[in-house]
Amino acid sequence: MTELYHVLGAKQFDRAFLDELFAAAEEMERVADEGGEQRYPNKIMSTLFFEASTRTRFSFESAMHRLGGRVIGTENASQFSSTIKGETLEDTIRIISGYSDLIVLRHTEIGAAKRAAAVSDVPVINAGDGSGEHPTQALLDLYTIQKELGGIEGAQIAMIGDLTYGRTVHSLSYLLANYRDARITFVSPDNVRIPSYVKRYLDEKGVAYAETADLESLAGVADVFYQTRIQKERFPSLEEYGKAEGKFIIDRALVDAMKRSALILHPLPRAGEIHPDVDADPRAAYFRQAQNGLYIRMALIERCFGGRR
Amino acid sequence: MTELYHVLGAKQFDRAFLDELFAAAEEMERVADEGGEQRYPNKIMSTLFFEASTRTRFSFESAMHRLGGRVIGTENASQFSSTIKGETLEDTIRIISGYSDLIVLRHTEIGAAKRAAAVSDVPVINAGDGSGEHPTQALLDLYTIQKELGGIEGAQIAMIGDLTYGRTVHSLSYLLANYRDARITFVSPDNVRIPSYVKRYLDEKGVAYAETADLESLAGVADVFYQTRIQKERFPSLEEYGKAEGKFIIDRALVDAMKRSALILHPLPRAGEIHPDVDADPRAAYFRQAQNGLYIRMALIERCFGGRR
Amino acid sequence: MTELYHVLGAKQFDRAFLDELFAAAEEMERVADEGGEQRYPNKIMSTLFFEASTRTRFSFESAMHRLGGRVIGTENASQFSSTIKGETLEDTIRIISGYSDLIVLRHTEIGAAKRAAAVSDVPVINAGDGSGEHPTQALLDLYTIQKELGGIEGAQIAMIGDLTYGRTVHSLSYLLANYRDARITFVSPDNVRIPSYVKRYLDEKGVAYAETADLESLAGVADVFYQTRIQKERFPSLEEYGKAEGKFIIDRALVDAMKRSALILHPLPRAGEIHPDVDADPRAAYFRQAQNGLYIRMALIERCFGGRR
Known part of the structure; x- marks a missing residue:
């Protein structure tokens, strides 16, 4: 299986990857229909949403659960996190990446996911960064x-x-x-x-x-x-x-x-x-x-x- | 076991169901006291609260966890979800019902749970709809x-x-x-x-x-x-x-x-x-x-x- | 292992406990590095945050997940819970302690954790009480x-x-x-x-x-x-x-x-x-x-x- 580190923007994917991903998605359809599998019982995914998006967050969290994983999340990081105390995104990510195995980031600023990936010890998935990419x-x-x-x-x-x-x-x-x-x-x-x-x-x-x-x-x-x-x-x-x-x-x-x-x-x-x-x-x-x-x-x-x- | 599809209002229950449910609740008391059981390790329950109610939400989420299940939730769907982007409840439910095996809905409008059940692919439990029912x-x-x-x-x-x-x-x-x-x-x-x-x-x-x-x-x-x-x-x-x-x-x-x-x-x-x-x-x-x-x-x-x- | 009931303030710990705790923390570093263990698959931890602190909450929730446990949480209990309906902290805790095996409490008032512990049936961990302790x-x-x-x-x-x-x-x-x-x-x-x-x-x-x-x-x-x-x-x-x-x-x-x-x-x-x-x-x-x-x-x-x- 091709390992994918960060998911930041659509330009990073080539045709070979897309073909492989779509084949995997087809298999996942079968896995989900059969009720999920306990593939990652010890893995933790963080959903860090600085801009609310219930549907996108649910979709990621459901995906993680269908694979047997665990989720910690925040639905309004911007309003309630240490951001209002003046913390940079980089500091937040440095710490959260020590608490989880994967970070799903929704942010209001273009390029936020790339900045997060630069300092994260774990994979970062861009779940939308302002009017940038999704x-x-x-x-x-x-x-x-x-x-x-x-x-x-x-x-x-x-x-x-x-x-x-x-x-x-x-x-x-x-x-x-x-x-x-x-x-x-x-x-x-x-x-x-x-x-x-x-x-x-x-x-x-x-x-x-x-x-x-x-x-x-x-x-x-x-x-x-x-x-x-x-x-x-x-x-x-x-x-x-x-x-x-x-x-x-x-x-x-x-x-x-x-x-x-x-x-x-x-x-x-x-x-x-x-x-x-x-x-x-x-x-x-x-x-x-x-x-x-x-x-x-x-x-x-x-x-x-x-x-x- | 009698299968119950949706839990929408108190009028739907007859005496036979109530007797059976109360007997089951008694058994659940034993299950919970012994620390819970892994009955539904692959099932996902969505708690979709358009009106906050920490206690009711915790009660449902604890119940699901005591049965070994998984939970994805939002505590303030009205304020943060796609609702503010103009989405109908029906559209929200159509999508969320594809991400979970059970939806617990708290809403501000009478009849919301019934409307949700009409379009959902999975059971809907009414956790309170305005001044309607609970x-x-x-x-x-x-x-x-x-x-x-x-x-x-x-x-x-x-x-x-x-x-x-x-x-x-x-x-x-x-x-x-x-x-x-x-x-x-x-x-x-x-x-x-x-x-x-x-x-x-x-x-x-x-x-x-x-x-x-x-x-x-x-x-x-x-x-x-x-x-x-x-x-x-x-x-x-x-x-x-x-x-x-x-x-x-x-x-x-x-x-x-x-x-x-x-x-x-x-x-x-x-x-x-x-x-x-x-x-x-x-x-x-x-x-x-x-x-x-x-x-x-x-x-x-x-x-x-x-x-x- | 020394059993610890509530974690309320720093004055409660003596040197023997600290030495034991730090040795346990060292072991936990190994457990976490190896991806966690399923030690408490049936235990539920409530994170009850009356004051938001994404980082502290994530740290506790990650810790619980790394030990195989379950989490139910609220990130803004003060704004959305029954508190705004006039409920006392004591009533909230009495109920939540029936839904979980451990309560992590962040509150805005000095002494809140102690008040919670006085009525809780399960251990309470003080995750910060106003300008009191952490x-x-x-x-x-x-x-x-x-x-x-x-x-x-x-x-x-x-x-x-x-x-x-x-x-x-x-x-x-x-x-x-x-x-x-x-x-x-x-x-x-x-x-x-x-x-x-x-x-x-x-x-x-x-x-x-x-x-x-x-x-x-x-x-x-x-x-x-x-x-x-x-x-x-x-x-x-x-x-x-x-x-x-x-x-x-x-x-x-x-x-x-x-x-x-x-x-x-x-x-x-x-x-x-x-x-x-x-x-x-x-x-x-x-x-x-x-x-x-x-x-x-x-x-x-x-x-x-x-x-x-």
Whole structure:
């Protein structure tokens, strides 16, 4: 098994690793369905969330428990920890890494996970760092595409919503550079378009992409509709937010125009960008996608431990 | 073993189930006293508390641990989860039910547990939904009466305090409809009397009840004094609260006038409605009652798993 | 093994206990390094933190997990528990002690741990009570001195910073009374000097101590520099805080003047009292000290259980 030390950003993964990880995730699906295994009865995972995210935290903690491990956690590190007493992230990590075998870090600042990894004695998994990256989300997104479509190569993927502040979109774009002929169309309001540094990366890697504000034109074309939330808290002003809100909604009419084999994804939570009456459609894969998060995180945890129990 | 899927409200239980549950709780008392058993080493329980309640959460989590299970939890889901990002309860439950084998839900809205159960893939236990119901509290209350008095039939039960907003009183009243000749006296300030829908239910089931504002007249008559807190946070206005506060206190004088076999219960926390100098009296059963919560919840968890390990 | 019931304050320990505890901590270091042991698979520890302290909580929870035990916890008991509904600490403890085998209590009021122990059915460990005591911190401090210097007798120990509100300094002073010829120098701003009740205790026990505001004069003399944080939240006014802040910093220049065998300790978190460029110096022992907290707490937990599994 390839040992993986830290999980910091989507760019660190190559195709061989992704193939191996997805195979492991498939095995983990079996392990979880059979109720879990006692693989790491003595291992301790710390979930250090400086920004609350109940769902992501539960997903990691469930993954650790399904592998028989132990968890210590905090859901609001920023508000209650020694941070308010002026402690640096580095000092916090130096100490927590002595109390656990793996650290899952959610932070508000770009680059926090990298800084943590630099001083940690144990593996660090980036569970989201501000508007930076969210690599485990991107891995489960990609795994879902492969599982549902049967493969990623040649897929036409529409990424919709707030593409400036939506870190999952950035991370997923980086991952797609590992696949031949994947084509991305970025669909966003004008004020939250995909950043130029993401486009530059895709250019370097030779990934085909386009930008549009016309979602309907893609209805019968795209294989994957990756919808995202317009995140109020990531906008610099209420005025900028107002311009982006409520645009590009996936509703029944749009779904009816999609290919029968199309896939609707969303990192969740959603706040209205996908109409609930779409939920029952077999193309609506977002809850299956959330479930895949469990299997991917189980596979990642196993890799962080390098198979050592 | 009768399998129980969801625990939503006190009306769902019949006498056969209650007898079986109480027998199981008795066995659980033995299990806990011997330090617990590894019955469910791979099972995960989620405690999803949208309204904080340290005691209730600890009681459920301890119950799960005493059965060898695992717990993932949040103590303030409303403040920190994706709820503030606009996610519906249904979406949250759909996802969390993929990460765990059992969900314990405390929520601020009436009917939340029922809505959760409708979309969950795993059993949901209602740990209190606003001023709705709190069925596990009612079950432990009733178990305590049976255990301490030797039986429930024919018992005269005074329920005291805020009977409008006190959900435990509602749930306990519903449960008592399963027993012959149980007589309830509702003792409350005028502005927080027992709701008419509770009385209607008792009428339908043929349960005898009365209403009074005179607690002292019951001193030598009632077998059970079920005291409750005047819950400030459930009142529409401070003025309404002021009218109810500080009335109907159980103190030494009242206890001295009670039968020797009488029982004083309280769902706790208390804030002065039972004077501390009553604690040492053998009739003061509220701490034993809280302890019974552990056994009842162990028995309920086992039923939710249908005995499958 | 000496059974220890409650851990309330540093004065309760004698030399024989300390020697035994430190030997146990050494063994625990081996246990932890080998990944932990399943010594208490059925035991439940409650961490009841009325004042948040992520690090201290993690240290206790990790210790319990390394011994194979289970944890239920709350990180902000004061804000969310039944406390806001008016419940006394005594009532809370009476109930929680029925749900767990050990209670770790962090509270804001002096004497809280003692009050808890008076009504608890299970051992209580004081994890800090206001500006009172923090005995487990003092034990790990002392263990670090013994481990790093090879012994405590004859050591010259400088305690620096806010000595009025710094409870770890008080607890450590009490512990040092168990060792012959330990000499303490208290180094502090004038407005936060060591309290007279601590000095009285040292007088009674015949411990030699001095007071100064001149840190530099100790540079080549002291064996241990026990630096502490100026805790803003413990000061009565902002003006008093202003006088104490930013004084007595340990920086490169001071370290260069220290003995080669000197030891720099800090209970952490630090907020600038030790300059980061000191971290790489072998005399900077504060991260090793934090790590020792794990071993000492494992040893204490074992003693609380009296070796019974």
